[in-house]
Amino acid sequence: AQTVTQSQPEMSVQEAETVTLSCTYDTSESNYYLFWYKQPPSRQMILVIRQEAYKQQNATENRFSVNFQKAAKSFSLKISDSQLGDTAMYFCAFIQGAQKLVFGQGTRLTINP
Amino acid sequence: DAGVTQSPTHLIKTRGQQVTLRCSPKSGHDTVSWYQQALGQGPQFIFQYYEEEERQRGNFPDRFSGHQFPNYSSELNVNALLLGDSALYLCASSFGDRFEAFFGQGTRLTVV
Numbered sequence: 001a002q003t004v005t006q007s008q009p010e011m012s013v014q015e016a017e018t019v020t021l022s023c024t025y026d027t028s029e030s031n032y033y034l035f036w037y038k039q040p041p042s043r044q045m046i047l048v049i050r051q052e053a054y055k056q057q058n059a060t061e062n063r064f065s066v067n068f069q070k071a072a073k074s075f076s077l078k079i080s081d082s083q084l085g086d087t088a089m090y091f092c093a094f095i096q097g098a099q100k101l102v103f104g105q106g107t108r109l110t111i112n113p
Numbered sequence: 114d115a116g117v118t119q120s121p122t123h124l125i126k127t128r129g130q131q132v133t134l135r136c137s138p139k140s141g142h143d144t145v146s147w148y149q150q151a152l153g154q155g156p157q158f159i160f161q162y163y164e165e166e167e168r169q170r171g172n173f174p175d176r177f178s179g180h181q182f183p184n185y186s187s188e189l190n191v192n193a194l195l196l197g198d199s200a201l202y203l204c205a206s207s208f209g210d211r212f213e214a215f216f217g218q219g220t221r222l223t224v225v
Contacts, residue, residue, distance in 0.1 A: 004155075029170070043201060045156070045216035091155050092194045095212050100146065103155035110120060 001025045004094050006104035013082055014112050017019075020067075021077045021107050023092030030054075032096040034068070036077045040088040048090070050073065079109075087111045115140070117206050117217035125223045126194050128188065134189040134220045138206030144168075145187040147179060150201040162187050191222075199224045 003026045013019045025034070034046040049058045051068050058066050063083075067076045079086055092104040118137045126132050138145050144163045148156035158171035162181035176192045183205075191198055201221050205214040 037216075042218065043221075045205075046201060046220040047213065047215075048214065089199075098168060100158035100161065101148075101156070101214060102158070105155050106153075 002029075002094055002096065002102045003103035004092050004102050006092055006107050008107045009105070010108045010110070012110040012112060015082060015084060017082055018078060018080050019082055019109065021079075021090055021092075022107065023075045023077070023104055025073050025075065025092070025094050025102075025109065026098065027073070027094065030098045032094060034066075034075045035095070035101070036064070036066070036075075037091045037093060037103075038086075038088045039091060045091070048080045082111045083111060084111050116198035117142075117204055117215050119173045119217035119220050120204075121220060122218065123221045123223075125225060126220050128196060128224055130192065130194050130196055131192045132194060132196070132222060134191075134202050134222070136187045136189070136204030136206075136217060138185050138187070138204075139215045142208045142215070143208065144207045145181060145185065146207070147187070147189045148203040148205065149173070150203055151191050152200070156203055159189070162209075194224045196224050198222065 005024045032053045034051045038046045045060045049061045062081045065078045091106045093101045119146040121136045147159040148158040160170040161168045165181045176189045181187045201219045203219045204217045207214045
């Protein structure tokens with residue numbers, strides 16, 4: 001079974017600091033995609049960044065970057081220069097084929113002024 | 114582009130009742146997936162519709178059923194509601210076999 005584990009239920013940092021959210025996953029597949037989604041209080045799930053498993057280069061999107069370690073099945077998200085608007089629940093998710101997304105339990109991130 | 118829209122945004126039902134939730138996918142998308150998100154948890158996959166057929170299903174009882182219309186919009190029906198069905202129900206749309214899914218703002222269902 002495919003599973004996604006986020007070991008940090010909550011994290012809190014000061015504005016402008018860098019924060020790293022952890023995620024591990026389990027799959028026997030070799031071709032898949034990994035995502036980080038952000039869910040603010042408005043509830044809408046917003047895609048932050050995606051990583052194709054066949055690509056060795058880590059994905060980056062402005063202040064957001066990932067550290068993808070395929071052998072270790074690890075997929076962490078780094079947020080640089082954190083902003084108050086980054087406060088939200090963050091979910092790591094896995095998909096293989098045009099199938100279902102498998103989500104982790106989430107990490108509640110608070111950015112303090 | 115209106116994105117994925119869901120209705121209603123909030124709903125309160127009584128145990129034993131039936132409920133229908135609606136989803137309109139993002140323009141150009143033909144695949145709709147439904148997820149249940151209990152409070153403080155990650156979303157759990159309910160089922161996915163493509164070409165008006167249920168393409169795959171998660172571990173949910175038959176009380177959960179769905180439909181997709183020719184215009185790709187979708188409904189989620191839940192019969193014989195239980196208190197444990199209280200959750201945020203998220204709809205996500207995508208195109209064909211593409212992996213990226215876009216989510217709606219969800220419907221908050223409370224069963225009392």
